[in-house]
Amino acid sequence: MVGGPPWRLKAMAPLTVVFCALTMCAVIVDRVAPGAPASRMLLHRDTSNPFGVVGAVEYPRHAVGVDGVRVNLPRPARRIVSQEWSLDEYLYSLVPAERVIGVSQAAYDGRFSNISDIAARLRPTIAADVEAVVTMNPDLVIVSSTARADFTELLRTAGVPVYRAYTTPTSLAEIEQQIRILGYLVADDAAAAAVWSTFHEAVALAALRRPAADAPRVLGLNGHFAYGSHTVFDDVLRVLGATNVAAAAGVEGYTLMNPEEILRANPGWIITGAPIDTEDDVRERLLADVSLATTDAGRAGRVVVVDQRVFTALSPFTARLLETLGDALYGRKS
Amino acid sequence: MTIGAFNALMLLLLALGGVAGVSIGSAHVAWPFTAPSDRVIVWLIRVPRVLVGATVGAGLATAGAVMQGLFRNPLAEPGLLGVGPGAVLGAIAVFVSGWAGHMAVALPIGAVLSSLLVLGLVYAAAATRGVVPITHLLLIGIAAGSLCTALSSLLIALNATDWQSAQEIVFWMMGGVDARSWLHVWLSAPFVVIGILVVTWKARELDLLATGEERAASLGVDVESSKWLFIMTAALLTGVSVAVAGLLGFVGLVVPNAVRVVVGPRHRTLCPASALAGAAFVVACDLVARTAHPPIEIRLGIVTALIGSPVLILMLSRRLRLRGAR
Numbered sequence: 001m002v003g004g005p006p007w008r009l010k011a012m013a014p015l016t017v018v019f020c021a022l023t024m025c026a027v028i029v030d031r032v033a034p035g036a037p038a039s040r041m042l043l044h045r046d047t048s049n050p051f052g053v054v055g056a057v058e059y060p061r062h063a064v065g066v067d068g069v070r071v072n073l074p075r076p077a078r079r080i081v082s083q084e085w086s087l088d089e090y091l092y093s094l095v096p097a098e099r100v101i102g103v104s105q106a107a108y109d110g111r112f113s114n115i116s117d118i119a120a121r122l123r124p125t126i127a128a129d130v131e132a133v134v135t136m137n138p139d140l141v142i143v144s145s146t147a148r149a150d151f152t153e154l155l156r157t158a159g160v161p162v163y164r165a166y167t168t169p170t171s172l173a174e175i176e177q178q179i180r181i182l183g184y185l186v187a188d189d190a191a192a193a194a195v196w197s198t199f200h201e202a203v204a205l206a207a208l209r210r211p212a213a214d215a216p217r218v219l220g221l222n223g224h225f226a227y228g229s230h231t232v233f234d235d236v237l238r239v240l241g242a243t244n245v246a247a248a249a250g251v252e253g254y255t256l257m258n259p260e261e262i263l264r265a266n267p268g269w270i271i272t273g274a275p276i277d278t279e280d281d282v283r284e285r286l287l288a289d290v291s292l293a294t295t296d297a298g299r300a301g302r303v304v305v306v307d308q309r310v311f312t313a314l315s316p317f318t319a320r321l322l323e324t325l326g327d328a329l330y331g332r333k334s
Numbered sequence: 335m336t337i338g339a340f341n342a343l344m345l346l347l348l349a350l351g352g353v354a355g356v357s358i359g360s361a362h363v364a365w366p367f368t369a370p371s372d373r374v375i376v377w378l379i380r381v382p383r384v385l386v387g388a389t390v391g392a393g394l395a396t397a398g399a400v401m402q403g404l405f406r407n408p409l410a411e412p413g414l415l416g417v418g419p420g421a422v423l424g425a426i427a428v429f430v431s432g433w434a435g436h437m438a439v440a441l442p443i444g445a446v447l448s449s450l451l452v453l454g455l456v457y458a459a460a461a462t463r464g465v466v467p468i469t470h471l472l473l474i475g476i477a478a479g480s481l482c483t484a485l486s487s488l489l490i491a492l493n494a495t496d497w498q499s500a501q502e503i504v505f506w507m508m509g510g511v512d513a514r515s516w517l518h519v520w521l522s523a524p525f526v527v528i529g530i531l532v533v534t535w536k537a538r539e540l541d542l543l544a545t546g547e548e549r550a551a552s553l554g555v556d557v558e559s560s561k562w563l564f565i566m567t568a569a570l571l572t573g574v575s576v577a578v579a580g581l582l583g584f585v586g587l588v589v590p591n592a593v594r595v596v597v598g599p600r601h602r603t604l605c606p607a608s609a610l611a612g613a614a615f616v617v618a619c620d621l622v623a624r625t626a627h628p629p630i631e632i633r634l635g636i637v638t639a640l641i642g643s644p645v646l647i648l649m650l651s652r653r654l655r656l657r658g659a660r
Contacts, residue, residue: 067436084498105630126629128360130379130513134371135361146498148506150438151513158374164435168498 065164077140084144089315094187102127111275114317202319219267226257259291273311344610351617355384388613393526395612397571398586403544412572412586416478421576423482424448442577449573509580509635537602584642
């Protein structure tokens with residue numbers, strides 16, 4: 001065999017060349033992308049204030065999305081498209097339903113969406129792909145903070161105003177903040193204020209419901225995933241004066257919790273979600289799990305199965321979780 | 335069928351697929367696309383999508399042909415050296431770091447760099463005193479691929495707490511050319527065209543390598559340099575393809591094998607014909623992916639696997655029957 005050049009040179013040279021070439025291509029294409037509206041180049045990026053609502057009360061209105069891109073609305077948005085399930089719920093809470101012309105596919109799923117009945121009645125288009133969105137000729141598209149940038153950038157290149165909203169809240173305050181931002185952007189001021197006020201009152205009322213004796217020790221489960229600290233569920237328990245045993249055990253976020261940890265945490269209550277009409281099956285399945293059945297909650301049968309739509313809501317509908325959990329832990333309000 | 339006729343047929347199929355790909359979609363557009371929204375849909379959404387599909391198909395099929403020649407094994411495929419899993423690992427790292435949501439270019443660049451880094455490490459680990467035995471390369475490549483897959487799974491598992499991001503990752507891994515723009519065309523097409531030209535230009539050396547390294551060396555081939563060139567080219571073709579379209583199974587495996595039956599094993603004709611057939615195959619599969627279950631698109635990787643797997647099984651069973659008959 002004939003020896004070649006040193007392998008390091010062979011391996012590293014193409015890396016450098018390709019990196020430089022790709023970067024140059026990307027920069028060039030980004031500057032000359034066909035159809036890119038000139039306004040796109042002028043958009044102000046304010047990453048220091050990702051949630052910041054700026055501008056006057058009257059139109060035009062503008063807000064900076066979590067990607068730092070500002071969206072301008074010269075007049076009230078009448079043709080709004082949502083690309084994510086919790087954003088569907090925000091929009092239907094904030095604006096007249098007929099203004100929402102496009103929704104996520106999940107909006108039609110009655111197991112998970114709180115607005116599926118409205119969607120089934122009004123049949124908004126499913127914003128499944130860029131073509132479908134462009135065809136709707138929307139004056140505002142609201143996408144999730146977790147959406148891929150190529151989807152968002154293609155829409156913007158096509159001249160569609162896109163606002164990227166934060167969709168992974170970790171507290172009730174962030175949901176309130178989202179109501180304010182989206183309300184400012186899409187709703188009448190009075191309607192937005194009413195939604196915010198209703199939500200805020202639900203939180204305040206829940207905070208009044210305090211345990212008679214010791215704080216209930218609660219474990220929130222969704223399948224095998226537990227709700228630890230820095231989750232909306234944890235914040236709901238905090239407001240209700242309950243103890244989140246997962247958070248107390250050091251669990252952060254929404255993550256798998258192993259059976260030994262659950263046993264050691266020994267919750268007095270287990271809260272989970274299930275689609276309507278499957279609650280009994282889910283409760284039975286949970287109690288068949290030895291690690292759950294041997295906890296205080298399992299032995300006392302304190303397993304609360306909440307409507308999945310209420311349990312997983314990350315929108316104004318989260319107010320229902322406050323009420324449902326308050327009723328479950330402290331008894332129904334008279 | 336002659337080679338010329340086959341190439342003409344593939345070109346025709348590619349052209350038909352391209353026209354159908356531009357004309358058919360979730361939105362109705364009318365020729366000559368004079369309405370502003372029609373122009374946007376055609377020129378900014380559908381044309382780049384078809385071009386990315388064709389580019390990726392051509393790249394993966396050519397990479398497959400090169401790998402099968404180099405490893406002298408019809409079951410060799412572009413992901414064998416850990417390049418595909420390496421690209422996926424880079425892409426997932428971009429996803430979990432949050433860059434995928436901020437810059438469209440971050441995903442392809444992360445994937446390509448990661449794939450080339452993995453290839454460099456595989457090449458370095460397989461090298462012994464300036465020589466890279468093909469069996470070492472193969473075994474270390476498979477191990478590196480498994481390692482990358484495990485690391486990718488670990489990253490997904492650790493970040494499954496944010497299920498929305500996890501969903502994006504899983505969908506991306508299933509492969510697809512939806513929401514692809516001219517940016518993705520420019521990021522992939524030049525490299526794929528150059529890759530195809532390089533392997534076609536050096537096809538004679540690949541033919542000789544396919545007969546064995548010692549024989550190739552005795553006929554004047556600089557074996558190590560040639561191997562490096564072909565492996566780098568295959569890696570680049572695979573890396574950019576995975577970077578802009580995610581994982582598309584079976585294209586690199588099935589297409590060159592099917593084309594070889596028609597045009598024969600000579601790489602000067604096999605590589606361009608595979609590129610054309612791969613392009614036509616992926617464009618056709620994408621058409622199926624977006625029209626089979628409206629308004630929801632089936633992921634392209636699912637369609638290529640659904641079509642590619644039975645074809646591979648048929649080809650293998652036919653080969654086994656022929657071998658049994660001898």
